[in-house]
Amino acid sequence: MQGGRLDWGLKSSFQSYVTGPIAKGSYSLTSGAATVGTGSFRFHSATGTYDGDTGAFAASFSGGVHFVGHKTDAGTYQLDLTISHPTVRASGSTGTLHVDVTSKAKGTGTVTTSSQVPFASLSLGGIDMRGGGSAVVLNNLPATLTAEGAKSFAGYCTAGTELGPVDLSVALTADAELPGDGGHDGRLVRGYDRRLLRHDGFDHRRHGLGDGRGHGWPGRHGFGRTGGCAGDGGRGDGGGRGGCGVRDAQAAYGGVRLSR
Structure with missing residues (x-):
């Protein structure tokens, strides 16, 4: 390489x-x-x-x-x-x-x-x-x-x-031209376009965030039980009210909601 x-x-x-x-x-x-x-x-x-x-x-x-x-x-x-x-x-x-x-x-x-x-x-x-x-x-x-x-x-x-x-x-070769930030030069040999996925890799048409009861910092953010991650919302130990749905694209941290 x-x-x-x-x-x-x-x-x-x-x-x-x-x-x-x-x-x-x-x-x-x-x-x-x-x-x-x-x-x-x-x-x-x-x-x-x-x-x-x-x-x-x-x-x-x-x-x-x-x-x-x-x-x-x-x-x-x-x-x-x-x-x-x-x-x-x-x-x-x-x-x-x-x-x-x-x-x-x-x-x-x-x-x-x-x-x-x-x-x-x-x-x-x-x-x-x-x-x-x-x-x-x-x-x-x-x-x-x-x-x-x-x-x-x-x-x-x-x-x-x-x-x-x-x-x-x-x-793969010394004279290879790699794609720039804004597009490609036509020399791609392998490509993949997952159109259902947004930039964060989450299929918003199939899932809503914050649907798991989590384990988090006491009184703060909850981490979803299934496929959960910090920032995904969920009802944590602090009683946060759900996370992002398909449309509102927000994350709930305890009782605080933040737009992203």
Whole structure:
């Protein structure tokens, strides 16, 4: 591989939760990562392998994102999570997004660092990864949090949560031209358009948010029992009144409603 990039926002509602009035936190970029578009992080410098005969694909990217929130009186943070070094491995119609994770467990504060956790399952739909070309470009790949990913996420999302979609562009030859931010140059060799999914990877025509009774910070935000995540709404321990429906696109934090 001759370089490339991966764009992924983790989950937009989680970002909103971290930086919103409940967690009152922030995120910082590490190792050359950047922000791009609305709520996506760009990881860079792809390295890896691609077999055009079998379609086996593996690409690792540099960069990371560090989230903090719920600052204590001592100046430390109850929420402290770093996601870095994403790697996409794909074969057939499925793929997996692996990441390095450093997280602080809710309640105990125990810090755990894990390398290349199989964090999210990727659906390639009907894509045939076999074939030649100068670049591999995959757009809007649906990502679903795995059980291993949920564990390393320190309880902020549950297994089965739909995460933000993944976009990646990888050059296979030195003269390959990768698509720009505003479109592509016609040299895409693989593409995927999941039109039912918005930017945050959530199918708003099929689901309403906040339909689970959650487990959250006492008196604050609830985390849905099935496919729930910080920022998705739900009736938490603080008695929040539901979350986003199909139309109102809002998140409920305890008794506070925020438009997104």
